[in-house]
Amino acid sequence: MAGPKYFPKWLLNCKEDITQTKEWNAFLLELNDAIQQQLTQNHVQYFTDLSDAEKELFMQRATKAIEGGAAFQNMYGKVSMLMDQHLNEDVARQLMEDSPLDTKTDLVVEGAEEGVVSLLKKWPEMKSKLHVCLNQPLAQPIRQLSWRLFLTNPKVRKTYIDLLNGNPRSAISPLDLEISQKCEQLLISEPTFFNIKGSVGAFYAMKATLSYHHALQRTNSRLRDTDYMLVVPFVEVTSPGLSRREPAPGKVVALMVEEFLTFLDTRPGFMLDSGSETEFEEMKGFAQKVGSILQELYPNLASAISDAYLPAREKIVATESGSQVLLKEGLTELLRPIVRSMLVGYLKMETLLYVWDNYVIGLDAPGFSTEWLAVVCATMLGLMQDKLKEAKAPAAMENVIRRESPLLAVPQFQYEIKRHHYRNLYSLLTADQKAAMPVLDPTQAIHPPWRHWYNDLIPPYTKPQDRRRAREEREAERERVQQQKREAETQRREKEERERKRGEDEYMSAVSAERARLEEERREMQRQLQEERYRREQAEQQAQEQIAMLRREVEALRHKPKSPAPSVFSVGSYISRVLIPPPPTPASGMSQPVLSTIQESRTPVRTPSRQATPAKQTLSVVLDFLGKIRHSMDTIAHGDGSDRQRLDRETDGFIRQNVEDLKQAQVEVFGHRLQPGEFESLTAQQQQDSSDKMMQLMQRWREDRRAQELASRR
Incomplete structure (x- = not known):
């Protein structure tokens, strides 16, 4: 039994809290009653008397019987609430204690991924729960584990490991050198394999897998080109565990061999490349399925394909008139290389893995793989219909597909599939889960032990058709109640959505007003x-x-000429103007001569100190x-005393926030943080566009934070 170390701490805490709730106890009580009823009906005294398979069957029947009840719904709601609470608490703790560089959303997603992976490792039979990921690309850890669960074949891996331990030479093809050269050439030349280009580990894993695959065939003929293409997605999924400088370890190669060979064995007939008539007929049926989708959703494109293949099919048209034959024959030739390589080399790696993820999780649903590939091929052609309608010949259409298909992105496929095909695909994927599970008949009460037969009334006998009719009525009533609940839930969600939009509008109005004021x-x-x-x-x-x-x-004053012989009167006049007051008049009663006055006034005057020039x-x-x-401007700009210190602290905070915003903007624009020199390797136009986008994001975040601060102050 796996220990608790395989599970994240938040999940273990959540389990502990769930087992202590009253909702869980009520659910266990009802589940125990349902199991006890089955034991009584099957004349089994103790639950421990059953085998493991019988115990599992009884548990499934009991769970199915109470699934729509109040106890189950209450327990389900409590579990959801506690999981959300514990996961958010764990993320909050990481943000406060560890100071991670990732955002809160990234940490929540990582925590959820860790919980899903741990549960699937503990209970791999729960892999069918991955059906809820339909039309979604899987995260890397979940992708690796889900491919391993759906493509598992222990016999294949054991055979390969035994060969490596006993006779390693028998696991290598006679054409190993040719396979190595072709793998290296393919990884270098194919633009859609950019992620694993130059990786030594990816090259050796790819070469070892194909070499063993060719050795199993025991033939001198070369491998088909499609085999080289089909192994690439497995290398890409395994690449995070491979070194770019050293060969892949044997354990990783063994796992890749197991998944690749299991995938080849489970391929539909129209994907094979042996040239048999049966496989060719299956390819025609697949093309007809794609043609039906095109005629329904993209009729103009269907007509364009029929017209493009008209000159090459004149004989067929003469014997079997109608565009249906032309469309089927044209799509057969157009889609054959695409389907045989399962779109490898046509789509970029991110989009290709999205297609393969949904293909893999539907391997346990009969008919889903064919339907999914038909929908993907039709959607791919529909997304390129503007370019394809301009092509007037088969070769031109093939060139358009080769040129335009790597430009398609995951959201384009998701939108079209969600709009036109999701309901049918999900019904096909979950058909087995909706199969009738034997449920308990509530009309049958628990028979009392035989020693108390005289104290209780024996339930009246009812005919099977009466019980069936009563059960159908109850199921109809339950379905009506469930429908009412769903409608009420829909109305509640719509109301919440309207309120949320109204709140957003009010918030945006306040933000706009604040921005105008600022x-x-x-x-x-x-x-x-x-x-x-x-x-x-x-x-x-x-x-x-x-x-x-x-x-x-x-x-x-410096260049003014001096008088050669100043007179006594001129000197006296100058001194009297500058140094002494004017001489007294006769009316003042003073009779001293002027010269004596001048001499008396000179006696107390001292020589003035040297002063600076006016300039x-x-x-x-x-x-x-x-x-x-x-000094005033410096005080205004930087403050003084405690204000200056507080301003310095806030400035440091703004600088750190700006650095965080720049890192986040790089993640939003480029999908990852830029490495040193990566931005300089872009063209000038790309640098300008990326800089504009990052500045717009940073400005918007800055304004949102300012608006929140103002709102909190109010």
């Missing part, structure tokens, strides 16, 4: 900045003019003014 504030600040800049320029210009004027005055004084004033302006 834009208005930004424009007002720009206007004020322009005015301040203009005032400073005017002040600077005036200061420059004053400096220039002072410089001119200084130069004029230097003006320059000092201007520099001091500019220094104060710079």
Whole structure:
């Protein structure tokens, strides 16, 4: 029995909480009653007396009987709620403690993938639950495990391992060198194999698988080209476990051999390439199925294919008139190489693995594989109908398919299949699950033990047709109730969707208003900045003019000629103007001579200290003014004291957030984080387009965070 180490911790905690709920206890009680009723009806005393197969059958019948009951539904809802709660708690813990680089959505998906893989490893018989993944590409861990479960054949792997241990030479083809050269050439030349190009491990795994496949045939003829193409998806799925510098280990090659040979044995007849008449007829039937889809959904394309193959089918038209024959014959030739390689080399690897995922999970459903391939081929032709209608010859159509099919993406196929084919495909895929499971007849009560037969009433005997009619009535009533519940659930979801859309509209309106307000504030600040800049320029210009004027005055004083012999009167006049007050008048009553007054006034005057020139004084004033302006601008921009520290912290936070946004934008645009030098390897136009997309994403995220902050402050 597998230990708990195979399961993630959140799943184990969820299991522990479920087993302690009242819903689980009520479900177990009802399940026990249903099993006990079966034991009584089959005259079995103890459940342990049954074999393992009988126990499983009784459990399935009991579960099927109570599946639509209230206890089952309550338990199902409780399980869903607890799983969601524990998974989100585990992701929240990782975000807080581990600080991962992945987003919360990525962590939720990874946790769910880990839980699915652990459950499938524990109970591989639950692989049919993967049918819910119809029309979806599987995640890499689930893809590897699901291919292993649906293509398992222990006998094939054991034979290969025994050969390697006993006689390794017998597992190698005589044409091993030719196979190696062709594998290397194919991996280098085929553009859709870009992911495994240059991988040593992928090359050796591919070569070893094909060499063993050819050795089993015991023939000197070469391998078919389709064999080289069909092994590539298995190499791609195994590539995460292969080294790009070293050969693949034997365990990995053995698993790939098992899956590849099992796939070849389960192929429909129209995919084989032996040239037999039976396989050719199956190919015609497949082409007719594809033609029916084209005529229903893409009638113009069907007519174009019929017209393109008309010259080569004149004899057929003469004997069997009608476009049906032309369309079937044309599609037979057009689809033969596509189907035999199962679209390998036609679709890019991501889209190809999506097609193969759905093919593999439907291997246990009879008829699903053929129907799925027909739908895929018709959808592929329909997506290229504009180009195909321009081709007027078979060769031109084949060239169009070769050129345009690698451009098709997974969402294009998903949309068309969901729109036209999903319901029929899902019904075909789950037909066995909907088969009638023997259920309990509620009209039959539990017979009491024989020692109490005299105390209880024996249930009245009812005819089989009466029980059948009563059961049909109950089933009809149950179906009516279920339909009412589904309609109520649909109405509830529609109401929630309307409310969600209304809330989104209100939120977007508030965001738009906030953006408009911020834009208005930004424009007002720009206007004020322009005015301040203009005032400073005017002040600077005036200061420059004053400096220039002072410089001119200084130069004029410096070059002014001196008087050769100044008179006493001129000297006295200058000194009296500059140093002493004017002489007294006769009315003042003072009779001292002028010269004595001048001499007396000279006695107390001291020589003044040397001062800066007017030019230097003006320059000092201007520099001091500019220094104060710079200091004011620095204080406005960076703050002061605690404000400056808080601004620095917020700036660091914005820088880190910007780096995170840039990494996330790379994931959104390129699908992965860019390696050093990867962006420089793009063309100039690709760099410009990618930069614009990333800047738009970062700007939108920044505005959304700003709007959320404003909303929280309100």
